[in-house]
Amino acid sequence: MKRNMSPALTGTLFGVFVAAIFLAARFAGGFGAAGKTLLSALLTGAAAGLMLGLYIRGFAKRQAEAFVPVRERLMSEGTVVLDDAANHLYSGEYVGGRLFLTDDRLYFMADPMNVMSHRCGIRLEDIDSIAPLRT
Helix, strand or coil: CCCCCCHHHHHHHHHHHHHHHHHHHHHHHCCCCHHHHHHHHHHHHHHHHHHHHHHHHHHHHHHHHHCHHHHHHHHHHCCEEEEEEEEEEECCEEEEEEEEEECCEEEEEECCCCCCCCEEEEEHHHCCCCCCCCC
């Protein structure tokens, strides 16, 4: 299973990208000395990467905390084997939310912030096959 990048890695890659764009823009315009431009680009990239990484970490934490009551209810009904962020293709659109795999069911609960907020539950014995989908 492919894992998502950590917020730190995402922020670092974004920071490098921002620094490269900053450098390209400065050199294309012919502004300033190369040393000052490089330092400005590195500082701008580091700040942008740090801000994005912190935002992603905070967002993921808030998303996980929003579903704690649901997880506790499912735990009281049975064993929760998996609990992770997921997307559900619903009416032609991808809806973000949380996927719960219990000992007898698969549940998807959309994030309440979504326009197409919904819930979906499937008994495991009703699942005939599983196939990956390229998105």
